[in-house]
Amino acid sequence: MKLKTILKLTSGAFAGLLLATVQSANAFTACQVTDVGGVDDKSFNETAWKGVKDAVAKHGVDSKLLESKDGTDYEPHLNSMVSAGCDIIIAVGFLMGEATQKAAEANPDSKFTIIDFAYDPTVPNILGQIFATDQAAFLAGYVSAGVSKTGIVGTFGGINIPPVTGFMDGFAWGVAHYNKIKGKNVQVLGWDPAAKEGLFTNNFDSLDDGRAFAQNLYDEGADIVMPVAGPVGLGSASLADELGSDKLKIIGVDGDWTTTDPARKDVYLTSVLKNMDVTTLSVIEMAKSGDFSGGLTVGTLENGGVGIAPYHELSSSVSSELASEVEALRKGIISGSIKMN
Amino acid sequence: MKIALKIRQTFSVDKATFLDVFIIPILATSLAITVGLLLLLLSGESYQTALRALISLFVGSFGSVSALSETLTASTPLIFAALGIAIGFRAGLFNIGAEGQIIIGGLAAVIVGFSVELPILLHLTIVLFIGAAFGAGYAFISGWLKAFTGAHEVITTIMLNLIAFRLLDFFLRLPFIQKEGRNDPISKSVLETAELPRLLSFIDPNLRIHAGFLLAVLAVVLVYWIIFHTTIGFEFRTVGTNIHAAKYAGVNSSLAVILAMSAAGLCAGLAGASQISGVLGRATSGFSAGIGFDAIAVALLGRAHPIGVLFSGILFGALVAGGREMQVSAGVSLDLITVIQALIIIFIAAPILIKRIFPWFFPKT
Numbered sequence: 001m002k003l004k005t006i007l008k009l010t011s012g013a014f015a016g017l018l019l020a021t022v023q024s025a026n027a028f029t030a031c032q033v034t035d036v037g038g039v040d041d042k043s044f045n046e047t048a049w050k051g052v053k054d055a056v057a058k059h060g061v062d063s064k065l066l067e068s069k070d071g072t073d074y075e076p077h078l079n080s081m082v083s084a085g086c087d088i089i090i091a092v093g094f095l096m097g098e099a100t101q102k103a104a105e106a107n108p109d110s111k112f113t114i115i116d117f118a119y120d121p122t123v124p125n126i127l128g129q130i131f132a133t134d135q136a137a138f139l140a141g142y143v144s145a146g147v148s149k150t151g152i153v154g155t156f157g158g159i160n161i162p163p164v165t166g167f168m169d170g171f172a173w174g175v176a177h178y179n180k181i182k183g184k185n186v187q188v189l190g191w192d193p194a195a196k197e198g199l200f201t202n203n204f205d206s207l208d209d210g211r212a213f214a215q216n217l218y219d220e221g222a223d224i225v226m227p228v229a230g231p232v233g234l235g236s237a238s239l240a241d242e243l244g245s246d247k248l249k250i251i252g253v254d255g256d257w258t259t260t261d262p263a264r265k266d267v268y269l270t271s272v273l274k275n276m277d278v279t280t281l282s283v284i285e286m287a288k289s290g291d292f293s294g295g296l297t298v299g300t301l302e303n304g305g306v307g308i309a310p311y312h313e314l315s316s317s318v319s320s321e322l323a324s325e326v327e328a329l330r331k332g333i334i335s336g337s338i339k340m341n
Numbered sequence: 342m343k344i345a346l347k348i349r350q351t352f353s354v355d356k357a358t359f360l361d362v363f364i365i366p367i368l369a370t371s372l373a374i375t376v377g378l379l380l381l382l383l384s385g386e387s388y389q390t391a392l393r394a395l396i397s398l399f400v401g402s403f404g405s406v407s408a409l410s411e412t413l414t415a416s417t418p419l420i421f422a423a424l425g426i427a428i429g430f431r432a433g434l435f436n437i438g439a440e441g442q443i444i445i446g447g448l449a450a451v452i453v454g455f456s457v458e459l460p461i462l463l464h465l466t467i468v469l470f471i472g473a474a475f476g477a478g479y480a481f482i483s484g485w486l487k488a489f490t491g492a493h494e495v496i497t498t499i500m501l502n503l504i505a506f507r508l509l510d511f512f513l514r515l516p517f518i519q520k521e522g523r524n525d526p527i528s529k530s531v532l533e534t535a536e537l538p539r540l541l542s543f544i545d546p547n548l549r550i551h552a553g554f555l556l557a558v559l560a561v562v563l564v565y566w567i568i569f570h571t572t573i574g575f576e577f578r579t580v581g582t583n584i585h586a587a588k589y590a591g592v593n594s595s596l597a598v599i600l601a602m603s604a605a606g607l608c609a610g611l612a613g614a615s616q617i618s619g620v621l622g623r624a625t626s627g628f629s630a631g632i633g634f635d636a637i638a639v640a641l642l643g644r645a646h647p648i649g650v651l652f653s654g655i656l657f658g659a660l661v662a663g664g665r666e667m668q669v670s671a672g673v674s675l676d677l678i679t680v681i682q683a684l685i686i687i688f689i690a691a692p693i694l695i696k697r698i699f700p701w702f703f704p705k706t
Contacts, residue, residue: 031669036627064669070630072621076411076665079547083407084669095525095625106546159626160524196524202510202626 030055030284031064031086033077035093037204039067041231042260043253044204044276048092048115050255051280058281059288074099082107088287090280091115094163100126111292113283115276116163124294127286129279131299133163133253134170135333136272136306137226138340139326140251141174143270143308144224145186146322147249154189154217156199158229167228167253167272169193173340177329189222193341201229210235218248224269226251233257240267245314256309269317271309279305302334356704362649364702366642366685368695370656373684374398377677386673393671401666402659408666410541410550414620416658418443418612420557422636423643423650424564425480425608429494430645431568432601433581438483438498439609440633441505446476446610448509450617451624452518454531464534469556469614476610477603479505484602488595494602502633510626520623528624537619553615558651560608565647567604577601609633638686657682 030052034045045067052063064084066077074096081089082103088111091100097117104112104126113127122128144153155171157164168191175188190213191198199217201209214225214236225240225248227233233253240248241264252258252271261268279299286292299305308326311318332338378391402412422439429436450472459467483501486492512518513526520527540555541548568574579587580597588594612632621628639657643649664678688695696703 065672066665066668067675069675071625071627072616072630075620076414076549076662079407079549080665080669082547159526162524165524202526 027062028059028087028288029062029064029085030088030090030287031066031081031084032090032092033066033074033081033096034068035095035204036068036070037230039065041204042234042257043255044230045092046260047255047274048090048276048280051277052090052284054277054281055284059285061284061288068096071095075102078103078112082110087111088113088284088292090283091117092276093117094161095159111287113280115280118296122295126294127283127292128296129276129283129299130296131163131166131274131276131306132301133166133272133274133306134173134340135301136274136308137167137170138174138177138333139308139329140226140270140272141171141176141188142178142329143174143311143318143322143326144171144226144251145175145178145184146319146325147269147317148186148222148224150221150223151185152187152189152221153224153226154199154214154220154222155226155228156190156201156213156217158201158204158232160196160198160200164228165191165196165198167226168198170272170340171226171251177338177340189217189220201232204230204232206232207235207238210237211239214239214248214250218243223247224249224251226253226272228253230254234261237261237264237267240264249314249317252309258309258312266313268309268312269314270311273307273309275299275305275307300334301330358646360703362644362646363652365692365695366644366649366653366656366689368699368702369642369685369688372688372695372698373681376684377681380680381673381677390671390673394667394673394677397666397670398660398663400663401669402663406541406544407548408662410548411662411665412655412659413554414549414551414658415661416654416656417551417554417557417619418616418632419636419639419657420651420654421553421560421612421615422609422633423639423654424557424560424647425605425612426636426640427643427645427647427650428564428568428577428601428608429605430640431574431581432577432597433584434484434487434494434598434601434605436480436483436498436602436605437495437637438480438501438633439605439612439636440629440631441498441502442476442479442606442609443613443616443629443633444505444509445479445613446472446606447613447617447628448512448624449475449610450535450614451528451531454535454617455529455623456517458532459534461534464532465537465618468531468535468618469611472614472617473607473610476613477607480606480609481599481603484599487602488598506626509624513624513626526626530623531617535618536622537615539619549620551615551619553619556611556615557654560611561647561651564608568647573597573600609636612636635682638682642685642689 032052039045039049055061056063091114094116100114104123115129118128118130155168172188172193210232217225227236237250240250245267249269250267254274256271258265258268381391450468453471454468483494483497486497487494510526518528520529537551537553539551576592576597580594639653642653660678664675667673668675
């Protein structure tokens with residue numbers, strides 16, 4: 001008898017708790033599935049997650065998060081979010097493209113948005129968010145070419161996919177533009193925009209690789225490196241931190257690394273901003289107000305979807321002349337008077 | 342204890358094996374989950390969060406049809422690979438190479454899966470067969486090295502894993518294999534005729550459980566029969582217990598080592614092929630997803646007994662599926678699951694600890 005009473009009581013408590021979980025689903029819920037690298041990567045996933053956190057703070061929506069450990073997690077994670085009754089599901093990253101399409105087609109009533117993937121033809125319940133990061137990286141490449149003392153700058157990527165190589169293209173073109181205008185010969189190591197070949201760690205999570213790749217580029221003479229591999233770049237930053245920023249400077253990507261990684265703020269010359277938080281927030285707002293429709297949004301320098309961060313601690317190494325040239329370039333790219341390649 | 346007797350009778354195991362294969366793993370798992378939740382509390386989470394985490398761990402793994410489907414889907418490759426590792430353990434071999442064998446088996450399977458056009462059942466059979474054969478062949482290298490040069494299988498399998506990772510990256514970029522229009526390592530998709538049928542898609546297309554799970558159960562029975570009821574199984578166990586005695590008794594120990602290692606690779610290759618045909622449909626550079634390493638834990642938890650492997654495989658699958666639900670509804674990081682898995686291994690590796698903590702389950706000696 002006694003055992004039965006205890007069982008009843010505990011099952012009652014469990015049911016109560018379950019009910020509490022279910023009840024919170026009545027409000028609007030924004031759900032994010034991150035790519036590998038983790039939500040605390042100070043870069044790609046973290047910037048996207050900030051958009052959801054902003055929506056929570058601004059509109060009081062509920063949020064749910066699932067971190068992918070491997071590429072094999074995408075499909076079940078997205079399915080979990082569908083069954084959790086999410087009102088908008090945010091898939092972070094190009095590599096989730098096919099899994100998101102599959103989930104969207106199997107669940108036509110759910111709304112999805114994906115970062116870095118453009119569907120052709122578009123899927124009615126997926127809004128793709130892509131970013132003209134080459135425009136912003138072009139500016140970063142130009143600054144780097146102007147700041148570099150060795151006349152050699154470097155970059156490397158995570159995986160050879162368009163959202164990564166977009167950064168590297170822009171960076172290399174920016175350096176080339178500097179060479180053309182100034183009649184200099186600053187070299188770019190790690191990426192050949194014509195051949196679409198270069199240095200890749202083939203992962204988005206090994207900080208050791210980030211360190212080793214930056215070391216290789218440094219050994220080849222590069223004094224500024226732009227790692228385009230999410231948290232992998234933090235390994236490069238720790239090398240720069242040990243060497244000192246006069247020997248090696250780092251250009252952050254996705255977020256402003258001076259603010260996301262303040263412990264090593266001295267090494268960041270600037271960051272190529274991909275403001276996924278802003279676009280993600282606006283997609284959540286669209287879904288909440290019922291304006292959501294599938295298709296594509298493109299973040300550019302013009303609409304503020306991409307940009308470069310202030311020079312912060314290293315602003316003394318960027319001459320005021322160089323800084324104003326960069327500003328002029330920015331306007332030139334927006335107006336279309338400057339062709340990047 | 343009545344239930345215990347019934348289980349023992351059903352699987353016809355003696356009392357010592359029963360304690361070993363069922364009671365110790367159950368206690369170790371409960372203890373690991375308890376300690377994991379205590380760590381959660383220590384890290385500053387409220388007890389409501391911890392309780393909700395515990396509930397969602399169960400709800401997400403066994404609480405609904407879709408939860409059960411996810412549990413069994415995740416457990417399928419673990420059971421296959423862990424069976425292989427269990428065979429290795431029985432023959433005294435510590436096979437760290439399941440990950441590499443999964444990769445090679447899966448890679449071979451995906452190539453046959455998209456490049457050959459065959460009728461439906463035949464294609465699938467050949468894909469699975471090729472996956473198993475390549476897994477076995479890859480493990481054969483370690484077995485041969487062990488038997489004829491004495492090179493330790495732990496070293497050779499670890500090295501072969503690293504080679505498999507790079508081989509996969511290399512092959513996935515060959516134009517013949519790489520998906521059209523992509524620059525990153527990703528293969529073409531296998532044809533529909535090479536897919537393992539999904540068992541419950543008539544209820545809901547999101548239910549991923551596929552026929553591979555049935556094959557895994559079949560493999561459990563088969564491996565059980567081989568290990569305990571055939572001559573070669575007896576030779577494996579003899580070599581595993583004492584290789585010198587086995588030689589003296591007339592067992593061809595070199596052959597036994599090579600065969601055991603190849604059988605282990607065969608199971609791992611099947612794990613890779615079933616992932617490709619049943620779940621993923623194509624290979625990417627991380628498609629093995631650490632299954633080969635988790636399988637070592639599964640084999641340890643299952644005490645290298647096929648029935649134990651079946652249950653511990655399902656348990657690890659449940660942790661994967663339940664962990665997902667835990668992060669979704671309790672907001673607790675998936676990393677807690679890794680901690681719980683590690684704790685299970687610690688407690689399994691120290692059965693004496695378990696016996697001290699729960700003395701009333703074990704007969705006094």
